[in-house]
Amino acid sequence: MSKRKKEKEKRGKRSTAVAAKRRAEEHKSGFANTSFEIPGDVKLFGLKNEKSPRLDIIPYEVGEGNPFADKGELYYERTFWVHRGIGDDQTSYVCPRKTIGESCFPCEYRAKLMKDPEADEDLIKDLAPKERQLFNVIDTKDREKGVQLWEISFHLFGKTLDREIKNSDEDDGYERFADLENGFTLKLGVEESHQGKASWFTVVSVNFKPRKEDYDDDILEKTTCLDDILIIKEYDELKEIFLQTTDPDDKDDKDDKGVKKSKKSKKKEKEEEPEESGWKVGDRVVVEIDGKDYAGEITEIDEDEESATVEFDDGDTQDVAFDDLTEEEEPEKSKKDKKGEDEKKGKKGKCPGGGVFGKDTDELEECADCPVWDECDDA
Numbered sequence: 001m002s003k004r005k006k007e008k009e010k011r012g013k014r015s016t017a018v019a020a021k022r023r024a025e026e027h028k029s030g031f032a033n034t035s036f037e038i039p040g041d042v043k044l045f046g047l048k049n050e051k052s053p054r055l056d057i058i059p060y061e062v063g064e065g066n067p068f069a070d071k072g073e074l075y076y077e078r079t080f081w082v083h084r085g086i087g088d089d090q091t092s093y094v095c096p097r098k099t100i101g102e103s104c105f106p107c108e109y110r111a112k113l114m115k116d117p118e119a120d121e122d123l124i125k126d127l128a129p130k131e132r133q134l135f136n137v138i139d140t141k142d143r144e145k146g147v148q149l150w151e152i153s154f155h156l157f158g159k160t161l162d163r164e165i166k167n168s169d170e171d172d173g174y175e176r177f178a179d180l181e182n183g184f185t186l187k188l189g190v191e192e193s194h195q196g197k198a199s200w201f202t203v204v205s206v207n208f209k210p211r212k213e214d215y216d217d218d219i220l221e222k223t224t225c226l227d228d229i230l231i232i233k234e235y236d237e238l239k240e241i242f243l244q245t246t247d248p249d250d251k252d253d254k255d256d257k258g259v260k261k262s263k264k265s266k267k268k269e270k271e272e273e274p275e276e277s278g279w280k281v282g283d284r285v286v287v288e289i290d291g292k293d294y295a296g297e298i299t300e301i302d303e304d305e306e307s308a309t310v311e312f313d314d315g316d317t318q319d320v321a322f323d324d325l326t327e328e329e330e331p332e333k334s335k336k337d338k339k340g341e342d343e344k345k346g347k348k349g350k351c352p353g354g355g356v357f358g359k360d361t362d363e364l365e366e367c368a369d370c371p372v373w374d375e376c377d378d379a
């Protein structure tokens with residue numbers, strides 16, 4: 001569509017455009033609405049383009065449960081963890097375990113899956129709690145919006161902020177960036193990333209600019225107590241939401257526990273779907289002969305569709321009736337070995353996003369919410 005036509009359409013359907021914009025915004029914040037409350041008159045800040053915003057992060061008086069600051073202290077962020085894609089609306093819910101040390105049903109469910117060698121690795125990954133942060137910010141180019149609330153993945157901003165502070169010299173004083181007096185304005189370098197239809201903005205650099213003016217204590221009254229707004233569900237309530245996951249269009253895509261499977265696993269299942277006979281060439285099978293189990297591989301399905309040619313591991317070949325075939329189970333030992341190997345890889349060097357562990361840190365979309373990000377970054 002030409003730009004002109006687009007403009008015309010925009011004018012002609014102003015109400016639609018407005019509604020669409022509102023929907024997009026609400027949709028965006030809707031993601032967060034189940035994990036924190038937005039005080040009525042507070043606006044949400046978000047990265048919308050690659051232009052470098054200049055933000056003043058304003059401290060607030062800490063409430064209950066902040067992992068990095070005591071109640072009553074002035075501090076500048078609230079870290080919390082969410083499980084994404086939970087419930088009917090596939091929204092995010094605060095993980096009580098990682099956030100406040102209370103038991104969490106999705107975490108328990110995930111722990112069980114991790115012990116199951118047959119479990120879907122994508123699902124395990126998807127269920128991992130993701131680290132996020134809340135800030136009170138003033139957009140110095142748009143001060144009229146007042147102190148806004150900014151909620152963002154730790155991996156898209158906070159991590160870079162932490163790193164820049166860590167790497168600064170002590171006499172820079174960057175760690176006092178949020179102080180009302182002699183604080184710093186943060187100039188953020190932003191990059192947009194794309195993958196498929198999805199796009200997102202990552203803060204890739206933070207420059208600390210001395211603020212032109214100090215803030216009065218009054219500004220503290222305009223801030224939100226970030227610890228008070230988190231919505232942390234009780235164990236049973238979260239369990240109910242988690243297990244009631246339903247998707248009317250896609251009823252069959254759930255396993256018996258009601259968890260929606262990822263598309264990838266669906267595809268995998270389809271590929272592995274056996275032929276009508278139940279057996280196909282390449283299947284590993286076990287045949288019981290004279291009370292002893294012999295393992296082998298199907299090399300041919302016989303024309304009668306009732307038997308298969310099996311090449312046994314000892315080199316012998318035989319026609320075996322389907323009725324006498326049993327699917328070979330992975331030997332217990334090798335299963336265990338494989339798991340141990342995976343675990344080792346997970347710790348030492350497997351990138352769940354398909355990149356190079358220890359090298360592609362933050363290069364992939366997956367990095368934003370990677371379960372092994374810290375290990376990868378350390379490596």
Ligand SMILES: [Zn+2]
Nearest residue numbers: 095097104107
């Ligand atoms: Zn959890």
